[in-house]
Amino acid sequence: MRISSAFDGGNIQFVQMTEPYIAEVEIQKDRQSDFYQWFYFRLSEVQGKTSQVRISNAGGAAYPEGFVDYHAVASYDRETWFRVPTHFDGTSLTISLTPTENSVYLAYFAPYSMERHADLIAQAQCSDRATYSCLGQTHDGQDLDLLTIGEPGPNKKNCWVIARQHPGESMAEWWMEGFLNRILDEDDPVSRELLNRCTFYVVPNMNPDGTRRGHLRTNALGVNLNREWQDPSEDQCPEVFTVREKMRETGVDFFLDVHGDEALPYNFISGAYGIPSWTPDREAELENFLDAFCHASPDFQTAKGYERDQPGKANLMIGKNYVAETFKCLAMTLEMPFKDTADTPNEEFGWSPERSMLLGDAVLGAIWAWAKNS
Numbered sequence: 001m002r003i004s005s006a007f008d009g010g011n012i013q014f015v016q017m018t019e020p021y022i023a024e025v026e027i028q029k030d031r032q033s034d035f036y037q038w039f040y041f042r043l044s045e046v047q048g049k050t051s052q053v054r055i056s057n058a059g060g061a062a063y064p065e066g067f068v069d070y071h072a073v074a075s076y077d078r079e080t081w082f083r084v085p086t087h088f089d090g091t092s093l094t095i096s097l098t099p100t101e102n103s104v105y106l107a108y109f110a111p112y113s114m115e116r117h118a119d120l121i122a123q124a125q126c127s128d129r130a131t132y133s134c135l136g137q138t139h140d141g142q143d144l145d146l147l148t149i150g151e152p153g154p155n156k157k158n159c160w161v162i163a164r165q166h167p168g169e170s171m172a173e174w175w176m177e178g179f180l181n182r183i184l185d186e187d188d189p190v191s192r193e194l195l196n197r198c199t200f201y202v203v204p205n206m207n208p209d210g211t212r213r214g215h216l217r218t219n220a221l222g223v224n225l226n227r228e229w230q231d232p233s234e235d236q237c238p239e240v241f242t243v244r245e246k247m248r249e250t251g252v253d254f255f256l257d258v259h260g261d262e263a264l265p266y267n268f269i270s271g272a273y274g275i276p277s278w279t280p281d282r283e284a285e286l287e288n289f290l291d292a293f294c295h296a297s298p299d300f301q302t303a304k305g306y307e308r309d310q311p312g313k314a315n316l317m318i319g320k321n322y323v324a325e326t327f328k329c330l331a332m333t334l335e336m337p338f339k340d341t342a343d344t345p346n347e348e349f350g351w352s353p354e355r356s357m358l359l360g361d362a363v364l365g366a367i368w369a370w371a372k373n374s
């Protein structure tokens, strides 16, 4: 058995072979940080061999409850990612499989690589509806990519949609692919009417360095982007700094920040309830959006999610709270599961790239309902 992870988004450290087809490995920490949970590696020389990989430091990961009732994903062709038997004993996460091919990739969730990101941006900018801009560069010298969809104008709502502040939450960029496919589809009537009323500013990947390095949560300098919104350093956190500068230029009427949650097996939205300027009218606007999203996708729900912040207790370092307070607009975080949706499960694939893309497609129905009423 051979194990490798020296590729785009890879993360694993080989420790030892305890038996010929039983390996012990460890997940590596995000650079300059204690966070770790994302893993992505390749096994080879394993065809027909009953194999086990034991991640011995899983119990110390950022969200160990994320490994309870969790199944890792595997792929032979790097397109179809299926779930494989996985056991967590509180300390180690053991993945077992008998590969039918001689090489198999294993990951925490279906990866969305920087190479695929480059394809997504390149294809989107060729649409008549989209314009590409480079917001700046990261510590590692990668571009921060912005797509502007639709024509800006004085009577248009300015809608910002961003994903992957936390790079290990790769479902967020699969979601983006579904979102962009629909908003750029010239035959889609919802997209057509939305773009008569709104301009979309879309950042499909807020954290390219964390993505390429195989991080869970931080950029190349160990910074958690979603705790930097109030006062981002241009040097340490150019990702948030440049997006915030651009937001000031465009104004913001709507903000959606797309994430994945390690532990909860639900799709849900976290609102900006605890900000100082929260009002009953703003709560009603949020409730209307949530109702419309429930109608647009049976995979979305509102019964389960995070506890609301108490009035005045919101952390304004978090993107949705900062944007809701600064621009006095509807601003939300969307969370998708790493595991599966408990109410609408799929045993073979769990929550998947395809389902993430369909949720990104469905959200446009909810944004259309919001745009008509505001």
Ligand code: ZN
Binding pocket: 166, 169, 259, 260
């Ligand atoms: Zn997140």
